[in-house]
Amino acid sequence: MDPKVSALERAFQLASSGRVATVHDLKRQMDREGYDPYVVRGPMLKSQLKNRIKAACGRHQASTDLK
DSSP, rough: OOTTHHHHHHHHHHHHTSSSHOOOHHHHHHHHHOOOGOOOHHHHHHHHHHHHHHHHHHHHHHHHTOO
């Protein structure tokens, strides 16, 4: 856990990283890293995170298709 990075900021970092496939995975990873996964709640926030995860997975898929 980086004390300079808030739990909410870390959630967005993970969602954009391509390392998680779902919000549930994101929350588990946050917990493993020592962040409070409870900050990820509410339909608007979850929707934003899902969209970032989807976009990150799309970028990852596009880069593997080029190989």
